[in-house]
Amino acid sequence: APAPTNRTPKNTNLNIVTGSSYTERKSKFVAHLARVKTVEEVEEVLRELKTDKKIASATHNIYAYRIILPNGKLIVERDDDGETGAGDKMLFLLNRMKVVNFVVVVTRWYGGIHLGADRFKIITNMAKQIIDEHPELVDKEEE
Numbered sequence: 845a846p847a848p849t850n851r852t853p854k855n856t857n858l859n860i861v862t863g864s865s866y867t868e869r870k871s872k873f874v875a876h877l878a879r880v881k882t883v884e885e886v887e888e889v890l891r892e893l894k895t896d897k898k899i900a901s902a903t904h905n906i907y908a909y910r911i912i913l914p915n916g917k918l919i920v921e922r923d924d925d926g927e928t929g930a931g932d933k934m935l936f937l938l939n940r941m942k943v944v945n946f947v948v949v950v951t952r953w954y955g956g957i958h959l960g961a962d963r964f965k966i967i968t969n970m971a972k973q974i975i976d977e978h979p980e981l982v983d984k985e986e987e
Contacts, residue, residue: 858889863974870955873966875974877948879981886947903954906967908934909947933964934971943982
């Protein structure tokens with residue numbers, strides 16, 4: 845597997861890590877993770893990732909985030925990017941892991957073979973793996 849790459853976006857203090865890729869029946873999946881404190885930073889991460897032409901042209905860039913604002917309010921959001929149901933499954937995982945202040949993006953390039961429900965397992969596994977590999981980029985939710 846290729847070594848994970850770290851991107852330091854121009855004009856920002858955001859550190860985006862990209863995990864190794866996984867291929868299943870010609871569909872390729874890659875997860876990305878960044879610490880964020882605001883919805884604006886989430887948008888900045890997504891913009892930065894899409895400056896990579898390969899990521900911008902992917903079939904799906906599914907993301908989910910959980911952010912605790914300074915006032916203690918929890919902001920939770922996800923986007924399937926056309927992979928119906930995938931964002932909900934990722935969000936379920938994040939809620940269960942009780943992690944906050946980050947955005948996780950799973951990029952999928954469709955390989956022409958339908959994966960059925962297996963694709964959800966792969967997407968959530970990719971998200972869990974990159975979070976587990978980079979505990980310094982997420983915070984544990986206060987009990």
